[in-house]
Amino acid sequence: MSLKIFYKDSYCANANSIKIAADLSGAEFESVKTTKEEFTASKGDKLSLPYVEVEEQGLSETNTILRHIARLNPDSNLYGKSLYESAMIDTVLDHAYSLLEEAIKITCTALGCRSTTSADFKADKEKYVAILKELEKVLDGKDFFVGEGITIADIRVASICAYPFRLLMDPGTAKQVPNLIAHFERISANESFKKFFGTTHVAKRPIKVKFAKK
Amino acid sequence: MSLKIFYENTHGFNANIVKVAAALSGAEYEIVKTTSDELKETKGDKFTLPYIEVEEQGLSEVNTILRHIARLHPDSGLYGKTLFENALVDTVMDRAITLFKASHAVGAVAYGHAKATAAEFKANKEKYVAALKHLEELLGGKDFFVGDAITIADIKVAGICVLPFRVLMDPGTSKQIPNLLAHFERISGNESFKKFFGTTHVAKRPIKIQFVKEEKKVKEEKKQAPKKAEPKPKSKLETLPPTTMDLNEFKYWFINHTDRDAAFEEFYTSRLDKEGWSFWELSYIKYPGEGEQLWKTNNLLNGFIQRAEPFGKWSYGVQMIYGEEPNLDMKGVWMWRGHEIPQELKDHAQFDYYTPKKLDIDNAEDRAYIKDVWTAKDGPMKDGTIIANWSYQK
Numbered sequence: 001m002s003l004k005i006f007y008k009d010s011y012c013a014n015a016n017s018i019k020i021a022a023d024l025s026g027a028e029f030e031s032v033k034t035t036k037e038e039f040t041a042s043k044g045d046k047l048s049l050p051y052v053e054v055e056e057q058g059l060s061e062t063n064t065i066l067r068h069i070a071r072l073n074p075d076s077n078l079y080g081k082s083l084y085e086s087a088m089i090d091t092v093l094d095h096a097y098s099l100l101e102e103a104i105k106i107t108c109t110a111l112g113c114r115s116t117t118s119a120d121f122k123a124d125k126e127k128y129v130a131i132l133k134e135l136e137k138v139l140d141g142k143d144f145f146v147g148e149g150i151t152i153a154d155i156r157v158a159s160i161c162a163y164p165f166r167l168l169m170d171p172g173t174a175k176q177v178p179n180l181i182a183h184f185e186r187i188s189a190n191e192s193f194k195k196f197f198g199t200t201h202v203a204k205r206p207i208k209v210k211f212a213k214k
Numbered sequence: 215m216s217l218k219i220f221y222e223n224t225h226g227f228n229a230n231i232v233k234v235a236a237a238l239s240g241a242e243y244e245i246v247k248t249t250s251d252e253l254k255e256t257k258g259d260k261f262t263l264p265y266i267e268v269e270e271q272g273l274s275e276v277n278t279i280l281r282h283i284a285r286l287h288p289d290s291g292l293y294g295k296t297l298f299e300n301a302l303v304d305t306v307m308d309r310a311i312t313l314f315k316a317s318h319a320v321g322a323v324a325y326g327h328a329k330a331t332a333a334e335f336k337a338n339k340e341k342y343v344a345a346l347k348h349l350e351e352l353l354g355g356k357d358f359f360v361g362d363a364i365t366i367a368d369i370k371v372a373g374i375c376v377l378p379f380r381v382l383m384d385p386g387t388s389k390q391i392p393n394l395l396a397h398f399e400r401i402s403g404n405e406s407f408k409k410f411f412g413t414t415h416v417a418k419r420p421i422k423i424q425f426v427k428e429e430k431k432v433k434e435e436k437k438q439a440p441k442k443a444e445p446k447p448k449s450k451l452e453t454l455p456p457t458t459m460d461l462n463e464f465k466y467w468f469i470n471h472t473d474r475d476a477a478f479e480e481f482y483t484s485r486l487d488k489e490g491w492s493f494w495e496l497s498y499i500k501y502p503g504e505g506e507q508l509w510k511t512n513n514l515l516n517g518f519i520q521r522a523e524p525f526g527k528w529s530y531g532v533q534m535i536y537g538e539e540p541n542l543d544m545k546g547v548w549m550w551r552g553h554e555i556p557q558e559l560k561d562h563a564q565f566d567y568y569t570p571k572k573l574d575i576d577n578a579e580d581r582a583y584i585k586d587v588w589t590a591k592d593g594p595m596k597d598g599t600i601i602a603n604w605s606y607q608k
Contacts, residue, residue: 046351057298061305068301084271087282091275097311137260171499172566205501205567 001072003029006051008036014062014100015050016196017159021066021152023192025073063093066152078152088146092153095135100160102128107163110209118211128164129173136177143186150190158187162200169203215286217243220265222250228276229264230410231373235280235366237406239287277307280366292366302360306367309348310374316342317378324381324423332425342378343387350391357400364401372401376414383417449558451528451551457490465530465608474589482575492553493573493584496533498544506540508602515544518564519605525550525558526607532588534604536595542602547573547587 003022007015010033022029039049047060054072059065070079080086105124108114116124135157139145145153161184174181181202187193188200217236221229224247236243250263257265261274268286273279284293284303294300319338322328330338349371353359359367375398388395395416401407402414464485471477498514505511515535522531533546550556553572559565573580586596593601 059298059301059305061308063308064301064304067304068297071297071300083282083285084273086285087273087278090278090281091273094275094277094311097308140260170566171568175566204499 001027001054003027003069003072004032004053005029006032006034006039006049006053008034008039008049012050013159013162013197016162017062017155018050018052018065018069019196020155020159020190020192021069021078023195024150024155024190025069025076025078027069027073063097063156066093066156070152077147077149078155080146080151085146085151089151089153092135092138092145093156095131095138096153096156096160099128099131099135099157102131103160103164106168109211110164110167110207112210115212117214119214121209121211125168129176132161132173132177132180136180139179139183141179143183145183150187154183154187155193158184158193159197162188162197165202166200167203168206170206171204174202215241215268217241217283217286218246218267219243220246220248220253220263220267222248222263226264227373227376227411231276231369232264232266232279232283233410234369234373234404234406235283235292237409238364238369238404239283239290239292241283241287277311277370280307280370284366291361291363292369294360294365299360299365303365303367306349306352306359307370309345309352310367310370313342313345313349313371314374316345317374320382321378323425324378324421326424329426331428333428335423335425339382343390346387346391346394350394353393353397355393357397359397364404368397368401369407372398372407373411376402376411379416380414381417382420384420385418388416449556451556451558454490454552457487457551459485459487459490461527461530468530468588469606469608474591475585478585478589482581486575488575491549491551493575493580494548494550494555495571495573495583496531496546496548496568497571499567499569500543505537505542505544508535508539508542511535511542511544512603514564515603515605518544518562518568519607521562521564522559522607525556525562528556528558529607531607532604533606534587534590535602536593536599537602538600545587547584548607 005015005018005022007018009015019029019031034049036049039047039051043051043058047058049060050062050065051058051060052065052068053059054068059068067079070076080089102124105114105116106121106128109116109121109124144150145157157180161180165181165184169181184200184202188197219229219232219236221232223229233243233245248263253261253263253265257272261272263274264276264279265272265274266279266282267273268282273282281293284290294303316338319328320335320342323330323335323338358364359371371394375394379395379398383395398414398416402411408414464481468474468477468481504514512535515533519533522529529548529550531546531548531550533544535542535544537543550559555570573584575581575584582596590601591604593599593604595601
């Protein structure tokens with residue numbers, strides 16, 4: 001059963017997390033680079049990128065796609081080895097859904113594609129760190145979020161963290177999430193992960209961010 | 215396979231959503247009223263309410279629980295009838311997370327549990343309506359979000375909408391989401407839904423909300439501000455057992471001693487109160503570009519020592535810059551009261567940029583290192599390390 005993954009940007013963390021899952025699932029897959037305009041012209045405006053097609057059935061939304069790939073390839077154990085493990089993966093994916101929103105805000109500010117005051121950035125960062133700490137608690141010192149092998153929970157969280165960890169990690173935050181950082185280093189060293197994200201690292205100090213004046 | 219559902223409030227909509235799903239799944243289930251404190255005591259602090267147990271395996275988080283119940287009962291069709299339908303249900307469930315957050319923000323103000331100005335409420339309401347419109351689009355005029363029968367997607371969305379639709383619906387919003395309203399009326403008319411949520415309805419006009427005026431909100435915040443002026447709580451360091459070593463006397467004696475090597479030996483053998491003091495190395499975590507110029511690195515060193523002044527009555531430390539341009543580094547050895555890192559040091563603005571490592575003065579190697587750093591001054595150190603600058607805390 002072949003999978004087609006449509007994406008816009010090679011650096012897109014959402015698209016890359018899907019490619020990693022596809023790679024690790026053992027599925028045959030093809031990555032198709034497209035533009036928003038081309039995509040809207042062919043699929044309509046109800047769907048968004050990244051987008052996946054399997055036997056002409058299409059899906060958007062990264063968490064949905066990750067679950068679908070994992071279900072289509074149960075032997076990969078990407079959705080855990082039991083229904084209970086699937087449930088625990090669901091919890092992590094839901095936390096990741098909230099993490100993504102905050103990670104995008106602070107990363108976009110850091111990269112200059114979003115204009116924010118320093119007070120607003122501080123508030124955004126506090127929400128981001130609060131979710132990281134929740135995930136640290138869920139990870140609880142284990143190597144993987146669920147079970148003994150990589151699942152879509154690990155792929156998703158590590159993918160979301162790739163850019164903010166590279167640009168914005170600071171010693172204060174690092175001290176609060178040591179296991180999550182070790183987890184990120186473990187998952188990002190995976191060959192499939194490196195194939196799409198390249199070599200990543202966790203910054204020792206954050207980059208200087210330019211803020212808007214009030 | 216029996217299911218136990220633990221909940222706190224009868225009107226808690228999250229718990230009711232879980233109960234509706236359990237009822238529609240065909241599962242045998244038992245409902246257990248409890249409190250968050252009791253749950254914490256019996257299950258630990260990893261779980262929150264609502265919480266379920268199936269064959270002694272426990273889960274929290276409503277979306278997780280709904281999916282689990284649906285998977286355990288595939289014949290119920292609650293997760294859809296095919297893998298593709300499962301995926302479509304997932305999309306709605308994820309969108310429901312956004313709706314939940316947005317409706318919670320407006321609902322809390324409407325019910326008086328939170329205060330907001332009219333402008334803040336308006337901004338939150340816009341996010342809430344945007345989330346509703348997104349779901350209207352996903353529903354697309356169908357009777358159910360996925361397939362031709364009720365799934366956990368329908369239960370979740372309708373469950374979230376019960377309270378805000380009852381108190382906050384207005385004609386302008388209802389015109390934008392006619393299908394979602396029809397969906398809500400359909401799902402909330404289901405017997406299992408009514409069993410736990412009661413009879414629901416959609417308001418024709420929103421209730422009047424008491425907003426806080428901007429100036430009043432600022433005044434209220436200022437009223438709370440004086441709490442910050444309360445006296446600082448006692449430092450934990452003041453509660454440590456008394457020490458036999460007088461820090462000021464030690465500092466005066468050690469700093470002015472003409473033979474620091476001998477002074478250190480005397481300090482270790484007869485002056486140090488090992489129970490009362492501990493030793494730590496503090497190594498600076500360099501930022502790319504730092505350590506290239508001595509004058510800039512000196513500023514970092516001096517800044518650290520100056521900010522450590524308030525901690526001076528509990529500590530003695532030596533901090534130094536070593537190496538040569540453009541590869542200068544900083545580290546030091548400190549002695550302070552107690553055997554943990556105290557809050558006073560954690561509050562130091564630059565402490566996060568240092569890696570602390572506890573040293574054992576009774577270990578010969580550590581002791582030699584402490585002595586070397588404390589006596590090196592102009593250097594080099596015993597291992598040949600060049601010292602570019604050396605500073606101590608007075």
